[in-house]
Amino acid sequence: MDTRPGSRTSVEILASDPVLRAGVESALRLCAQVTTDGPPAVTVIAVDTIDERTLRLVRETDRRGVLLVATSVDAAGTLRAIEAGVNGVLRRAEADAEGLAAAVLAVADGHGSMPPDLLGEVMARLGRLDANLSHRRSAPVLDDREKAVLLMVADGHETVEIAKALAYSPRTVTGIVHDITHRLRLRNRAHAVAFALREGLI
Structure with a gap:
């Protein structure tokens, strides 16, 4: 990400419905460091739930960073989203202008993020998945x-x-x-x- 003073991070917005898209656009307009103009560095995908359609959309998104904003987020969905290629997961309730902008900028800088309260359960699920693999890595x-x-x-x-x-x-x-x-x-x-x-x- 270009961190020079005055630089702005460009995003594209994909949403499952117009209301979600309008909400994301409205929040991002309040952040001076983010713009929807120019080649996007981050794709923001706004959905209600993390389902198969959402995961397919993530896999088809050929961008440097993907931030998933979802109304309903749990550990299972977060894990599936990360495995599909998402860099950040944010609850819609936390996606105000400040929270959304911070998440976009973190993803643009190559950082991953998820709701902190889900981290432990996501790691536990990763452990159980690996334990079931018949061909574990060295x-x-x-x-x-x-x-x-x-x-x-x-x-x-x-x-x-x-x-x-x-x-x-x-x-x-x-x-x-x-x-x-x-x-x-x-x-x-x-x-x-x-x-x-x-x-x-x-």
Whole structure:
């Protein structure tokens, strides 16, 4: 994401009905850092529930980041959304101008997010899914700098904050996270953090 002063993050909005779309557009118009003009960096998908139609839409969305705003969100739906390629999940009740803008900017910066109260249950479900796989992967290993970066991601720190704390460049931090997700065949940062916590890697 372009973080220069005055830069704006462009989004496209996909919605299951006109009312949802209007609500998202209205909230985003109140944020000076977000625009619906220009090539989109983030796709915001607004739906009532996370169903098969929603997941199909996510899989067909060829964008750098996808933020899913849903009226009804639970751990099972959040897990399915992350596995489909979603970078962030936000409850519609929390999608006011401030919450929506923060989620869009986090996704544009490569961060994943989900409702905090669902994190534990999502990780537990990931564990049960992996336990049922007949062909488990070899035990993954993270080096010290990968662990340090993922721990800070898990604590909710932004790329710039992580870089400053660990004396890396922001590009190095982004590269480390990309290497982890690519090597372990994970979808995004949220999936990487959940996987690492569940496996006891951090």
